[in-house]
Amino acid sequence: MNDPAPEHKPPAPKITVCVIAYNSGPTLRTCLRHLAAQTFTDFETLVIDNASPDPGDRQIAREFPFVRLIENSENLGFAGAGNQGARLARGDWYVLLNPDAYARPDWLQTLIDAAARHPAVRSFTSRQVMAEDPALLDGLGDIMSIYGIPYRGGYLSPDPGDTAEGEVFSPCGAAMMIDRALFLELGGFDEFFFCYSEDVDLGYRLQLAGEPTLLVPAAVIEHVGSASSGGRKSEFAVFHGTRNRFYVVYKDTPWPLLPLVVPLHLASVAYISSRRDNHHHAPLVWKAFKESLKGLPTILRSRRRVQARRRASSLDIARAMTWNPRDLFHRRPVIRPLRPTR
Numbered sequence: 414m415n416d417p418a419p420e421h422k423p424p425a426p427k428i429t430v431c432v433i434a435y436n437s438g439p440t441l442r443t444c445l446r447h448l449a450a451q452t453f454t455d456f457e458t459l460v461i462d463n464a465s466p467d468p469g470d471r472q473i474a475r476e477f478p479f480v481r482l483i484e485n486s487e488n489l490g491f492a493g494a495g496n497q498g499a500r501l502a503r504g505d506w507y508v509l510l511n512p513d514a515y516a517r518p519d520w521l522q523t524l525i526d527a528a529a530r531h532p533a534v535r536s537f538t539s540r541q542v543m544a545e546d547p548a549l550l551d552g553l554g555d556i557m558s559i560y561g562i563p564y565r566g567g568y569l570s571p572d573p574g575d576t577a578e579g580e581v582f583s584p585c586g587a588a589m590m591i592d593r594a595l596f597l598e599l600g601g602f603d604e605f606f607f608c609y610s611e612d613v614d615l616g617y618r619l620q621l622a623g624e625p626t627l628l629v630p631a632a633v634i635e636h637v638g639s640a641s642s643g644g645r646k647s648e649f650a651v652f653h654g655t656r657n658r659f660y661v662v663y664k665d666t667p668w669p670l671l672p673l674v675v676p677l678h679l680a681s682v683a684y685i686s687s688r689r690d691n692h693h694h695a696p697l698v699w700k701a702f703k704e705s706l707k708g709l710p711t712i713l714r715s716r717r718r719v720q721a722r723r724r725a726s727s728l729d730i731a732r733a734m735t736w737n738p739r740d741l742f743h744r745r746p747v748i749r750p751l752r753p754t755r
Contacts, residue, residue, distance in 0.1 A: 428456035431498035437512035490607035513637035535592035538584035554581025561678035566746030583616015610657035659705035
């Protein structure tokens with residue numbers, strides 16, 4: 414009796430693009446239309462519906478034959494769904510794209526070209542402009558200040574256009590590409606964060622591991638921002654953003670920097686909360702601080718694992734941060750030349 418013919422499996426794509434949807438609505442359709450128009454075609458697309466109450470996300474994803482739809486029975490947060498996508502992915506490169514982020518046609522090709530030019534780099538981030546007004550920046554990578562406050566470089570400032578490639582502190586999860594094996598090796602996103610700052614935490618761990626993140630300004634997306642969570646200053650966003658920034662400080666800051674960063678972080682949060690336009694959020698910020706203390710035992714266990722595998726020195730981390738308060742206040746980009754060796 415002849416053995417049955419082996420089942421034919423299509424070759425693995427170069428890239429897996431993962432879009433995590435939660436009540437994303439029409440932005441998801443626009444996002445997928447832009448993916449369908451990419452000049453680089455060797456990629457697969459996962460859409461993870463993160464238990465959206467509105468079935469519209471699932472219906473929209475089914476409109477696109479190239480999409481593999483994953484339907485979760487519970488909301489895993491961006492962190493959990495991002496890890497799920499990495500486990501299901503078949504590509505060597507893992508690309509995360511927000512459902513409210515619209516990639517220009519050459520976006521994936523530009524990222525792949527950058528990876529070919531820089532074979533030692535395994536983490537890349539995009540130039541993000543505002544979807545409502547592409548003349549304004551949404552961000553040139555994520556920057557970490559010595560105050561323990563991360564920010565998107567250049568947020569809401571005029572788009573300078575032809576910016577030189579260079580290192581930034583961490584990739585923005587709205588439009589990033591990372592070596593999938595490296596992502597999994599680092600443990601992916603910390604699911605304890607649920608959502609907000611999980612990409613900064615990953616970027617910090619990349620820094621600690623001696624892995625640079627390269628900003629590729631020619632790889633452009635137009636970003637709406639916080640479309641699924643009710644806006645940048647919704648109660649959900651303020652609470653999780655504030656709590657998780659504390660988590661990043663507790664977990665990732667090397668010991669020699671902790672006595673400096675922690676007081677500066679607390680003072681900065683207090684100052685931001687005292688500003689007139691943030692007065693109404695002060696009780697929420699206090700709640701987030703107390704919640705971060707409750708989570709401290711879990712974060713400290715994670716810290717021990719992260720710091721045990723650290724390859725970068727405390728001085729390396731200090732140099733990767735910005736110490737200039739004007740950078741933070743004005744959200745100025747901090748882009749450094751790519752170091753030849755790490």
